[in-house]
Amino acid sequence: MAIYKIEPHSLRGGVMVPSSKSMGHRMCICAGLSADDCIVDNIALSKDIEATNRCLAGLGVSVTEIRSRHEGRTAFRYCWDRRFPSDAVAVDCGESGSTLRFFIPLGALCNVPVTFTGQGKLVSRPLQPYYDIFDTQELRYRTGMNGALPLTVDGRLKPGGYVLPGDVSSQFISGLLFALPLLDADSTLEVLPPLESASYVELTVSALEQFGITVEKIDGLHYRIPGNQVYKAPAERVEVEGDWSQAAFWLVAGAIGSLDGLVCRGLNAESLQGDKAVLQILRRMGAIVEEDKDGFTVRPSRLHGCVIDAADCPDLIPVLSVAAAVADGTTHIVNAGRLRIKECDRLAAMHSELKKIGAEITEEPDGLLIQGKPEGLAGDTTVDAWNDHRIAMSMAVAALVCKAPIMINGSESVSKSYPEFWKDYDSLKDG
Numbered sequence: 001m002a003i004y005k006i007e008p009h010s011l012r013g014g015v016m017v018p019s020s021k022s023m024g025h026r027m028c029i030c031a032g033l034s035a036d037d038c039i040v041d042n043i044a045l046s047k048d049i050e051a052t053n054r055c056l057a058g059l060g061v062s063v064t065e066i067r068s069r070h071e072g073r074t075a076f077r078y079c080w081d082r083r084f085p086s087d088a089v090a091v092d093c094g095e096s097g098s099t100l101r102f103f104i105p106l107g108a109l110c111n112v113p114v115t116f117t118g119q120g121k122l123v124s125r126p127l128q129p130y131y132d133i134f135d136t137q138e139l140r141y142r143t144g145m146n147g148a149l150p151l152t153v154d155g156r157l158k159p160g161g162y163v164l165p166g167d168v169s170s171q172f173i174s175g176l177l178f179a180l181p182l183l184d185a186d187s188t189l190e191v192l193p194p195l196e197s198a199s200y201v202e203l204t205v206s207a208l209e210q211f212g213i214t215v216e217k218i219d220g221l222h223y224r225i226p227g228n229q230v231y232k233a234p235a236e237r238v239e240v241e242g243d244w245s246q247a248a249f250w251l252v253a254g255a256i257g258s259l260d261g262l263v264c265r266g267l268n269a270e271s272l273q274g275d276k277a278v279l280q281i282l283r284r285m286g287a288i289v290e291e292d293k294d295g296f297t298v299r300p301s302r303l304h305g306c307v308i309d310a311a312d313c314p315d316l317i318p319v320l321s322v323a324a325a326v327a328d329g330t331t332h333i334v335n336a337g338r339l340r341i342k343e344c345d346r347l348a349a350m351h352s353e354l355k356k357i358g359a360e361i362t363e364e365p366d367g368l369l370i371q372g373k374p375e376g377l378a379g380d381t382t383v384d385a386w387n388d389h390r391i392a393m394s395m396a397v398a399a400l401v402c403k404a405p406i407m408i409n410g411s412e413s414v415s416k417s418y419p420e421f422w423k424d425y426d427s428l429k430d431g
Contacts, residue, residue, distance in 0.1 A: 004411035004422065006399035011253055011428040014263030014295065018044030019073065020243035020273060021417050022200065025052050025098050026207035028180055028238055029106075030231055031078040032056040032063070034211060038233035041068050041075040042240045043365055046417045051094035055103045056088035058091035059110070059266060060084060072420070075237075077167070082230075088113040095120040095343060095416060097378040101171035104130050104153065108139060116149060121343055123149045129164050129172045159185035159227050166195035166221070169338070172264075176206040181213045181229035189223040196311045196338065199274025210234050242266035245275040245315045246418055247296070249393045250428075252278075252323045255287040255300030257400025259430055265295035277313045281320060282305075285327060305329035305372055310336035317368075318394040321350045325359040326401045327372035337366035343416070344386040353383040353395055357402055376401045385410030389417045396425055 014377040029052065031038035043049060053063045053076065062079040069075070069425045089107075093100040093116055100116055104127070107114035113298055127147060134141045139155035157179060164172050173191060180187045195201070198220065205215050212232035216224040247264045254262030269291065278297070284306050288299035305327045310317050311341040317336055324331030339346035358378035377400025385392035392413045399406050414421040 001410045002412040004396075004408045005381070005405055006396065008257045008334070008402060009400070010430045011257055011262055012259045012402065012430045013428050014265055015424050015428060016255040017242040017247045017264050017266045018418055018420070019240040019266075021046060021048055022203055022243070022273060023100070023207065024049050024240045025102060026074065026174075026204055027238055028056065028078070029102060030184070030207050030211040030222050031233060031238065032059075032061040032077065032080060033178070033182075034080065034231040034233040035079060035082060036233040037068060037079045037236070039066065039075055039077045039237040039275055040240065041073070042070050043068070043074045043076065044243070044418070044420070045074040045418060047094050047415055048099060051092065051096040051099040052102070054093055055091045055093065055099055058085070058089045058114070085112060085275055088115070090115040090117065091217065093118045095122045096124055097169070097342075098124060098171055100125075101127070101169065102175045102178060105157060105175045108134070108153045108155060108157045109179055109182055113152050113154040115152040118149045125341055125430060126168060127151065129168060133162065147429050157183060159183040159187045162187060162189045164189065164191055166191040166193055170195070170197040170200040172202050177201075177204050177208060177215055177223070177225065180225040181208070181215075181227065183227045185227040187225045187227065189225060191221045193221060194311070196335075197274060197314065199312055200271060202272050211239070241268040241271060244271060244273045244278060246360060248275060248278040248316050249397055251282060251289070251298045252294065252319045253397045253400060255282060255301040255303060256326055257397065258298075258300055261297045261299040263295050263297045264427065265416035267296060274312050275316055278316050278320070279319060281308055281316070282323070284392065285323060302374070303327035303372070305331035305370070307331075308333045309365070310334065310339065314339050314342070315365070315390060318346055318350050318390045319397055321354065321368055321370060322394050322398045324370040324372055325398070326374055326376060328374050329372060331370045331372065333368040333370070335366060336368070343388040344391065345403045346388065346391065349386040349388060349391045350394065353391065354398065356381050356383050357398060357406060376403055378403060379406045380404035382407040382409055383414070385413045387413050389414045393418065393421055396421075397416055
């Protein structure tokens, strides 16, 4: 594993935020399924997006990398003849939970054996909601031990009524929403409350609508999905907006570890991304956030603790726990139990690694209780990234408030979502 040493320092300047990985997955899938050739541009390439492209290729989509109109970004052209493979297929989802859960229903449209493999913790991440559907519809499937990968699906989904739990992952809902419009009759989808990460479902519906797919939202928990629909590209080239979940690292860094603020560029102020909530949460903690034509600037701020509800923005919790560690007073992070089944157990990881550098933090079954230390943290140790990109980047932000160097073991894990993170981080170092 790579070790990245960070000496005490501050950041200053500005950064072009990577494009949204969440929207990147969705736009690439919709473009790949489109009846028209379509280019998706402004992609910040990562291992997760590469996994989605591998799965599209496995379903018969031609994926060609072409030159982007944006410096440092990637574009892909997608072409599909609207025919699924006629022979058995195996696809590697890497460590991408979004890729796996989005593509399982699409694989179940092929009516040939489609095998999904993965790496790391993805192998054992929960898939039971899909297995329940396959059992109900009598689709053939087989799994590894205890329902783990590899998973082979052999059959075709049938139109009709679908029911999913809302408190496991919104990715199951999105996966069905991609596939059900391609069935030969109408379907309904009921989500059992509570629905967590509802904003991610809205992202999916928004992407589908851009590609001409109708999803009738009866209310927040019931959908009607007409069958016999065709994905239609809205233009020859579509672009992916900036990623609020990645911006969160720089926004927190601007508040706690910059000399005169950090500017985040490339963000959509009207975005439906749930992680845009980082603005509201940081402002509630006392952060000074300014918006102008250049982007969003966060100034050095005296933060104070608050209650943070993780239900609709779980990916923000690792870096917000860093902000809480140096805020005045107590921060209570609640409704965060699902962080235990991400790339790692993120509650355990942040408790462990922040404690190593001197934070006062208590791990709870579904959250964290953090007593802030505005004077800063100790550092002078090696912390571990737990093979998780968000833990690695969060600890890089934590290094900004340490009084002595820290070393991050497993720093290469950022390549999962943000391969250019360390380059951007170094470019912002003051002096």
